[in-house]
Amino acid sequence: MSNPLKVAVLGCGSVGSQVVRLLRAQADDLAARIGAPVELAGVAVRRLDAPREVDVPAELLTTDAMGLVCRGDIDVVVEVIGGIEPARSLILAALENGASVVTANKALLAEDGPTLYEAADKAGRDLYYEAAVAGAIPILRPLRESLAGDKVTRVLGIVNGTTNFILDRMDTAGSGFDEALEEAQALGYAEADPTADVEGFDAAAKAAILASLAFHSRVTAADVHREGISEVTAGDARSARDMGSVIKLLAIAELRTTEGEGGHRDEAVCVRVHPAMIPRSHPLASVREAYNAVFVESEAAGQLMFYGPGAGGAPTASAVLGDLVTVARNHRQGTRGVGESAYADRTVVPMGEARTRYHVAIDVDDRAGVLAAVATAFAGHGVSIQTVRQEGRDDDAQLVVVSHEATDAQLAATVEELRGMDIVRDVTSVMRVEGTEE
Incomplete structure (x- = not known):
């Protein structure tokens, strides 16, 4: 040799x-x-x-x-x-x-x-x-080599085992966030200081790397919209179950078509990390405990999923x-492998332009006309309602609204208006909903 x-x-x-x-x-x-x-x-x-x-x-x-x-x-x-x-x-x-x-x-x-x-x-x-x-999951090599002849349009993944374990316990055992975090720490799935994991910093770094490879553009962690799971409640987990869904911390990178000057249409990149409800029928919904999985969509290969242990020595x-x-x-x-591929140089668009559905829980006065007023607020910002239901009566009255797809900016404006309405005591939860509309 x-x-x-x-x-x-x-x-x-x-x-x-x-x-x-x-x-x-x-x-x-x-x-x-x-x-x-x-x-x-x-x-x-x-x-x-x-x-x-x-x-x-x-x-x-x-x-x-x-x-x-x-x-x-x-x-x-x-x-x-x-x-x-x-x-x-x-x-x-x-x-x-x-x-x-x-x-x-x-x-x-x-x-x-x-x-x-x-x-x-x-x-x-x-x-x-x-x-x-x-x-251990082979995902970067497929993106930069195996799929080099294809056009990747979306990457959707669970890329942090700590947060997946916590959310899994909140779903299956009914645990609150603090209780599930303590269990994760006791089992060695979470650090003594879990900030990097539970606030989404770890997943945001990984999302930037995935987006850079998938879309042949330079994407940094600073370009990634980041939200953690520390505000997810046991009530959110119950609402997800009622919808036939489960909450996951998702890293999402996708191509978006934007309108340029003179009607020219350009492709841009949107990258985000946040908790979201996904239908239990989605392949990522079955990813349990501290496992990771990445779902890739491309024009020719279609849908691919990579699954396995996402951490550990x-x-x-x-x-x-x-x-x-x-x-x-x-x-x-005497050769070299593939280097950086950033030829596409696509722009990273702000989170306000990201489109998805939303689950909004609103504490309201229990009286006539409330539903109509809430629906008017949604319509006024171009957010169409898919379903709405009332839970509780009197002082415990709550409306749970699931919207059709809208931009994050439209939803933020809707929530701001709702919080200023006399009939609304509080907007207690805003959760994005990913996956095909039922």
């Missing part, structure tokens, strides 16, 4: 330790698949004496991550430390020193992916990141090793 392929791993936490374990446990198979043995050349860690899930020979451990990536004899750097810095500086240094990079860093890719791509192009090296979105390490094999093969053959 050829000379060994030297690999440096940055980070030895839950994912990094599993990468190290698989590199050693599957060494013979990896060598056969690549055509050269893989040599673990070093593992950069924050503390040498920290407890680890796997035993790493002391001579491989170092706290000098920059020194490791700048050695000059490293062929591939695997970055699994996360965050923006020092990860960005380490990846750029690795590329400048002749190493290809495999990363799982969704936050960095969503914030500054173009800088990394440009550095990889300048160095003539690979940048692969399948593990950055949905753990071993599943994520599986995606890292898959990229490592590809990068190693390219290295041996």
